[in-house]
Amino acid sequence: MECELPSVNSNPQEMKKYFEAAKTIAVLGASPDPSKASHHVAEYLRDAGYKMIPVYPKHDEILGQKVYRSLAEIDVPVDMVVVFRKPAALDAIADAVIARGDVKTYWTQLELINNNAAERVKAAGINVVQNHCAMVEHKALFN
Numbered sequence: 001m002e003c004e005l006p007s008v009n010s011n012p013q014e015m016k017k018y019f020e021a022a023k024t025i026a027v028l029g030a031s032p033d034p035s036k037a038s039h040h041v042a043e044y045l046r047d048a049g050y051k052m053i054p055v056y057p058k059h060d061e062i063l064g065q066k067v068y069r070s071l072a073e074i075d076v077p078v079d080m081v082v083v084f085r086k087p088a089a090l091d092a093i094a095d096a097v098i099a100r101g102d103v104k105t106y107w108t109q110l111e112l113i114n115n116n117a118a119e120r121v122k123a124a125g126i127n128v129v130q131n132h133c134a135m136v137e138h139k140a141l142f143n
Helices: 012-021 037-047 087-100 115-123 134-142
Strands: 024-028 051-055 080-083 105-108 127-129
Touching: 012 105, 012 127, 012 134, 024 037, 037 051, 037 134, 080 087, 087 105, 087 115, 105 115, 115 127
Parallel strands: 024 051, 024 080, 080 105, 105 127
Antiparallel strands: none
16 A cells, blocks of 8 residues: 655644634544544543534544534534544545535544545635644644
């Protein structure tokens, strides 16, 4: 399997601006399983003061928050979307992010790269971060 490099790279100053502008962060693929990275990141973002909205196909609650089945179902404005899904799902997620019209930053976690999706999101005027852990970057920038 060929290793794809992100076509869209973000620097720490950009990432810091994205976090400072965000109040509500949807975590796509947030897991109810405390051993999963997506659970830790969602918990960290919630504890860091963001309104964290878990998006997961099952469960009604994760980390004390109402779970939504899809990005489209969320009934409040979303500033940032942090994605824990397979790269093959990123095209459809990019479409959902663009369709919402309120997302300011689209963020894919480590090893999640889909340059086609990222370029489309960026062309829609949305900030893009690929292949970075939101928790690691936030800790480095704010702690």
